[in-house]
Amino acid sequence: MTQVMMAMSGGVDSSVAAAMLVEQGHEVVGVTLKLWGGDSDSGCCSVSDVDDARWVADQLGIEHHVFNMGADFDTHVVDPYVENHAAGLTPNPCVECNRHVKFGKLHDRAKALGFDAVATGHHARLETLADGTFRLGRGADTAKDQSYVLYMLGQEQLGRLMLPLGGMTKDEVRAQAHNLTMRTADKPDSQDVCFITSVGGRQKFIGERLPLTPGIVVDTDGNQVGEVEAVELVTIGQRRGLGLAGGSDPRFVTDVNPTEARVTIGKPKDLLVESTPLGQLVWADQPVGSGADAGTAVMVQVSAHGTPAAATFHVDDQGLGHVRWAEPHRRVAPGQSVVLYDAETADLVQGGGIVVRDAEK
Amino acid sequence: MRACAIEAMEQQMRASAANPTGAHKLARDARKVLDRSRQIVAAEFGTDPGNVVFTGSGTEADNLAIFGLAGPGGTHGGLPVCSAIEHHAVLGPVELLGGGVVGVDARGVLDLDHLAAVLTDLMATEHGVAVVSVMLANNESGVIQPLDAVANVMAEICPDALLHTDAVQGVSWLDPKVHAAKADLLSISAHKFGGPQGVGALVLRSDIALNPILVGGGQERERRSGTQNVAGIASLAAALEQAGADRPAMVARVGALRDRLVDGLMAELDGVHESGVVDGDRSHKVAGSAHLCFEGIESEALLFLLERHGVFGSAASSCASGAQEPSHVLAAMGVDRALAAGSLRLSLGAASTDTEIDHVLSVLPDAVRQLRRGNP
Numbered sequence: 001m002t003q004v005m006m007a008m009s010g011g012v013d014s015s016v017a018a019a020m021l022v023e024q025g026h027e028v029v030g031v032t033l034k035l036w037g038g039d040s041d042s043g044c045c046s047v048s049d050v051d052d053a054r055w056v057a058d059q060l061g062i063e064h065h066v067f068n069m070g071a072d073f074d075t076h077v078v079d080p081y082v083e084n085h086a087a088g089l090t091p092n093p094c095v096e097c098n099r100h101v102k103f104g105k106l107h108d109r110a111k112a113l114g115f116d117a118v119a120t121g122h123h124a125r126l127e128t129l130a131d132g133t134f135r136l137g138r139g140a141d142t143a144k145d146q147s148y149v150l151y152m153l154g155q156e157q158l159g160r161l162m163l164p165l166g167g168m169t170k171d172e173v174r175a176q177a178h179n180l181t182m183r184t185a186d187k188p189d190s191q192d193v194c195f196i197t198s199v200g201g202r203q204k205f206i207g208e209r210l211p212l213t214p215g216i217v218v219d220t221d222g223n224q225v226g227e228v229e230a231v232e233l234v235t236i237g238q239r240r241g242l243g244l245a246g247g248s249d250p251r252f253v254t255d256v257n258p259t260e261a262r263v264t265i266g267k268p269k270d271l272l273v274e275s276t277p278l279g280q281l282v283w284a285d286q287p288v289g290s291g292a293d294a295g296t297a298v299m300v301q302v303s304a305h306g307t308p309a310a311a312t313f314h315v316d317d318q319g320l321g322h323v324r325w326a327e328p329h330r331r332v333a334p335g336q337s338v339v340l341y342d343a344e345t346a347d348l349v350q351g352g353g354i355v356v357r358d359a360e361k
Numbered sequence: 362m363r364a365c366a367i368e369a370m371e372q373q374m375r376a377s378a379a380n381p382t383g384a385h386k387l388a389r390d391a392r393k394v395l396d397r398s399r400q401i402v403a404a405e406f407g408t409d410p411g412n413v414v415f416t417g418s419g420t421e422a423d424n425l426a427i428f429g430l431a432g433p434g435g436t437h438g439g440l441p442v443c444s445a446i447e448h449h450a451v452l453g454p455v456e457l458l459g460g461g462v463v464g465v466d467a468r469g470v471l472d473l474d475h476l477a478a479v480l481t482d483l484m485a486t487e488h489g490v491a492v493v494s495v496m497l498a499n500n501e502s503g504v505i506q507p508l509d510a511v512a513n514v515m516a517e518i519c520p521d522a523l524l525h526t527d528a529v530q531g532v533s534w535l536d537p538k539v540h541a542a543k544a545d546l547l548s549i550s551a552h553k554f555g556g557p558q559g560v561g562a563l564v565l566r567s568d569i570a571l572n573p574i575l576v577g578g579g580q581e582r583e584r585r586s587g588t589q590n591v592a593g594i595a596s597l598a599a600a601l602e603q604a605g606a607d608r609p610a611m612v613a614r615v616g617a618l619r620d621r622l623v624d625g626l627m628a629e630l631d632g633v634h635e636s637g638v639v640d641g642d643r644s645h646k647v648a649g650s651a652h653l654c655f656e657g658i659e660s661e662a663l664l665f666l667l668e669r670h671g672v673f674g675s676a677a678s679s680c681a682s683g684a685q686e687p688s689h690v691l692a693a694m695g696v697d698r699a700l701a702a703g704s705l706r707l708s709l710g711a712a713s714t715d716t717e718i719d720h721v722l723s724v725l726p727d728a729v730r731q732l733r734r735g736n737p
Contacts, residue, residue: 034684050683067661068684071702109662114737 003027004162005110006119007102008057008064010049013121015056015184016173017164021119022060024164029115030057030064035073035101036195052184059182067109069101076100078195082209085232088258089335089357092149093193094304099152107157117162122146125166126158127348133285134158136349141169148304151339151352152282203233215261217242220254220270231261236333237271254331272328276302278321278338278353288340288350289313295324299346301339302332308346321353363555363600363711370557370596380588382580391591398598402562405605406547407538412565414581415594419529419550420450421574422563423494425585426525426546427454429571431491436570439491439522440483444471444506445693450548451494451527452689461490469504469637469694470645471495473514480518490519497531497541501677501690501706502637503650505535512543523569529553529561533604533710534612534647545569549601551593555711556600560593607711615709616648622707622718623651629726632656636704637694649709654696658703658732661685666728672721674707 004021008014008030021028032053050066057064077096084091102120110118123139124147136153139145153161165173170189177185192198196205206212210232217226226243228234234242238253242265252271255264281287289296295312300323302309310326323338332338332355339352373394379387381395396410403410416422428434431441441460443451446469455462461479464472476493483490493515498505512524523545528537532547533554541547546569550561563584565571577586620643627633636652637645655663660676664685667674677688691701707721731737 054683065661065665066683068686070684071687108735109659112732112735112737113662113665114731 001025001027002116002162003114004029004117004119005106005113005115006030006062007106007121008032008053009121009190010052010056010184010187011121011190012177012182012184012187013123013165013170013173014053015121015182016168016176016180017119017121018056018062019060019176019180019182020164021162022062028060028062028119030054030060030062031106032064032066033101033106034066034068034070035097036078037070038195039197039200052187056182056184059180067106069105072101072105073097076104081193082206084335085206086210086258088231088256090235090333091335092337093195094149095152095337098149103150103153103157103161107160111160117160119162119164121165122150122163123165123168123170124150124163126161126163134161135284137166137347139165140167141171143305144170145305147341147349148301148306148337148339151337151349153349154283155285158284203230206230206232213258213261215263217244217263217265219251220264220266225265228263231256231258231263234263236331271330273331274325274328276323276325276329276332276338277356278323279356281315281319281321281351281353283351284349287315289321290315295322297343298323298340298350299343300325301341301346302329302336308341310343313340320356362552362557362596363603365603366551366556366596366600369599370592373592373595381591382578382588394591394595395589398594401598401602402564405537405601406564406566408564408566409568411582412568414563414565414571414584415589415597416561416563416585417559417587417590419448419527419548419553419561421585422548422550422561423448423450423525423527424454425563425571425574426548427451427458427492427494428574429584430523430525430546430569431460432458434572434574435491436572437491437521437523439489440486441492441494442476442479442483442490443494444496446499446502446504446690447494447496448500448527448529451496451525455494463495465504465693467637467695468639468645469499469502469690471506471511473507473510476511477514477518480514480522484519490522492523492525492546493519494525494527496527496529497535497537497544497547498528498647498650499690500530501688502652502694503530503646504637505531505540505645505647508541509543531647532601534608534649536605536608551597551600554600554604556597557593560590560597562597604711611711612648615711615713618713618715618718619648619651619709622709622721623653625718625722626653626725629722630655630729634696634700636691636696649713651707651709653705653707654691654700655703655705655729656700658729660702660704662732663703663705663728666731667725670720670724670728672707672724674705676704676706677701 004026006018006028032050054064077093081091081093123144125137127135127137138147212230215228215231216224234256251265254266254270295314298313299308300311311323315321334355334357340350342348377387379391381391399410399413402413427441430437441455443455445462463476495506525546526541526544528547529550545566547564552558575586634654676685
């Protein structure tokens, strides 16, 4: 019997995951994290979500605790989110929450308290390779696959992780929740960033924490063609909200320069790049692409539900990673995570990193 | 709950659910129970039975004291002032009315110079000061507050203002006739001295005019409308009377248990700080309070491990979600935030035994070591 700390958000996935672990005979303790004390639509942290998690735990006959990790969430997720926007980056706060809170702080706490494993309701699979090392694989429901936001997990985390839903589709999860008459069976999936409200949006949240800088929009020849209210809120690849005259061919943001308050736009072809540089590299096990001049073949995914593209990957002498695309690829916004999967199946996470701004062209 | 409190409650619940303001025999019997309870409570505080206002909680009693006296809806109209370590049931109303907040020193004792400065400033405004609220003993640190000295400062600066004390935590350990002799109003809550949850009282020392915050049938002499919880009030009175009688012996016995517990933990572990205690002097703390901060660990994790060993403690205060919140009391005492994150409050009481202390001493040091290692 395994002692499992089950992370319960109050949503349908973690409710069913908890039920499966109980059914399998594990000793399960439910934990809900209080992360964000401010406004939220419902997110992961509101009182009603905690109520849902507690009621499900009661239904399953397991103990339920609330851990306040709000200070860590502020330090590692919210503050960097705002600082990154100030620097013209496009951060992914869910990745940082997984890295520092769920699979950092909570992982460490579970270990210190004597638990054998942490379980979550993510749609992803755990695989054990022939050499005994662990890999994260995609969830059976490809539309709901969450392996991208878990790419930072190394052997230490993977070795103590349980993902009960890895082999199930979302429909199967909801059906199971109905079978168990769980109150969370029809609860909508959480959307977007939990600390950003749909009413105020990103602009309100960041605007309350940063002085926003109005900027100019220029074309590839440097001619001013529009204006934006806040350079900090513009993202590479963005098409709307640039104050452009209508009627012309679609144009996209190809560069954001926060120091000069300048946004550059271009045609779709201007967005294409040969390679993408990555920092903050992390690996499932051994580093990929180090020392191999030609690079290692990988499949690369640049957003949570994006389509993987073929590339080679190598790490240069400075420790910077380079994704060399097999075909020219749309530029990825600096600050975003890029995840490397195995070249054969694009199923197993090898590692990944965060796009850096320099010399991407 | 105390056995006498359970008996009193059960007896009344079985007798009838009659409304004590009714006219018939059952109602008049309920009224008798209410009258006798009121007399018992009045005697414990040295006041007239007509000055006891029963409420639904300690929080309601605190709110009634502040809102009933201060602000636009209060009988005195001026501003309220309180200490920075008050329970949120006092801090909340004071902050809502824009009142003053007074700091404490490193021992958790009210800063009387700061009090004088705040009162002087507010008396110079058009509002003046209606009420000063300083708790008898703090619910987290167990530190006893100098109410006589507070009254003396008030007499010089704002002689017309009233002194309210939240005695919810203190009344088990301190005789309110001695330690809160100069308080004009006192709040109590039954479950803190062996009575039931959901019943409290605001006790006035004289016939103080007080505007109600609940308006309706005019019960409690127009100061708190709503049918009285007769069984709960009977139980409160029984518990309070016995708590008063037991107090001297319990304080001596529990104080010795607490000292053995805290001294034992501090001897066994490094990096332990007893909150509000300087040079080992605990004379300003109530006997049942053991409040410690452990370096290098977090309260939530420690509480989790202790619970597995059958030890139920607390840290600071809990928010609506059940999560532990950073302590405003330790912050006011100037305790470093990282150290405050490792706080533990073990409350001893009438039911505490030597065996329990032995058990805590046998499991708590290992739990702290385990968390500091990060590994079982």
